[in-house]
Amino acid sequence: MDMDPRIWSGLPDHLLERVLSFLPLKTFLSLRSTCKHFKSILSSPLFISKHSSSLSSSSSSSLSSFILLSHPQFPHNKYPLYNTVTNSWCPVSLSIPSSTLKCSGNTTLLTSSNGLLCFSAPDSYSFVVCNLLTKSIRHVKYPFRPFAFELLTLVAVPTAPNNNNNNIAAYKLFMLSSSAAAAALVYDSEAGAWREYAAGGSAALNGTRHQNGVFFDGRVFFATSRPFSVACFDLEMGSWERSALGLLPPGGGGDEVAFARLVSDGDRRMYLVGGVGVSGISRSVKVWEYIYDREDGTNRWAEVETLPEMLCKKFLSVCYHNYEHVYCFWHKGLICVCCYTWPEILYYKVCRRTWHWLPKCPSLPHKWSCGFRWFSFNPQLYANV
């Protein structure tokens, strides 16, 4: 049929925007190269409000979620993506040129939370928080110089996860300063400012440096092993707490916790993945869930799963009983168990209670061995930086 484009070109901008706001986000992104006006609509208030209120409908959920692989030997700022909706490696790697991050010098991806990625940019003395969908970034200057930090944790959770609004309006960066006697430092994106908290409580960490904190119930949690304990920092109160809740039943045949890593979905659930054995050598790997009983105010770790023997053998041989290299993260209903020295991820699908290996990235050369770092990446239009 021969259409008359004159009718459409006469469509006022606000009507065109209204039409485009009905497009699924994925379709819209693929049409951004139509003209400059289309590109600018992505950040228009109408488009954003339309897409932010629909948690379950077409818009945000039509975008896939990914597990992102970072390796020091990949070409600079290239990150292969594993699509966890289609369960396959994406043919195109994610590329984050330094122009996107608007800073010179080296940048290193440190952590992710929902739609946000956080990089360090030591040459410009700052962190860079970035939403890749909207191409929006924020440079967060180090609180002082020189600045050395550890256990950086990015906390970006929906403002009101229980209603239909999954906007990430604000986030916090938590870290320990290794220069200022392990003081806790928190950057609050709403205030745009840093706060420093006395070092005292961080001794509860017992020297653990294995994994970033996990955010659960307003607090950032850390696990230590040998002896096992859990410490947490309350982001509101700015105070440390330590809990000595046991994982194993007392007197369990001399078994002890050889390593312990926490995982949280950022909302309702916190899990712990741990190795159980004697003399610091794991014989089995188990998963526990943190249970808090609101009625009598008690809490405990409930064992939910033991890694099947064959998988366990492979995993323990992969990490050579060197648990320093083991870390875990949560990704869309999956507990991912990784090892810096191994190119595959072992993951536990919580709803089905099944274990799987995430296949090796096809673009990964065989000889690369060390430095595999994985991140959960759930692109969201509405994660404000």
Add this chain to the structure above:
Amino acid sequence: MAAETGTPTTLTLKSNDDELFSVAESAAILSVTIRNMVEDGCAGGVIPLDNVDGKTLASVITYMNGISAIPADEEKKKSYRDKFLSDKDFETLADMVLAANYLNMSCLMDAVSAKIAQVMEKKSVGWVRRKFGIENDYTPEEEAAVKEEHKWTFEGVETDDDN
């Protein structure tokens, strides 16, 4: 406004090509533009609608009558809208969205906009440019850069150039 009890009031609408249409006031006031005229007492004679042609106005009136006959049941209204729009071609949809905007009928606007968006799904950039008469204002380099930017999100979007 001279409200006569009992007898339903009928309004006369005039399109920009001088066609006259009679429509029940209760249906016509779905248009906020017409409702304001009625409330201001300017709807005594013929209401001229300068931005709507006869063909489109006939279609809009069919919609007004159809939707106002449905009691407050959002499901049924929605299925009526879907059915109403199912046989409209792309050109008609453009006329409808302009008319709905002029007449200030947000429910029709949203339905037509969603329908247009549905047609656009899986269409190529070239198709959109052709159909919307949009000029490509990128330099080739800029266009390539924009395409590159979100490449990783395109997986699964298959565009259909011929259509």
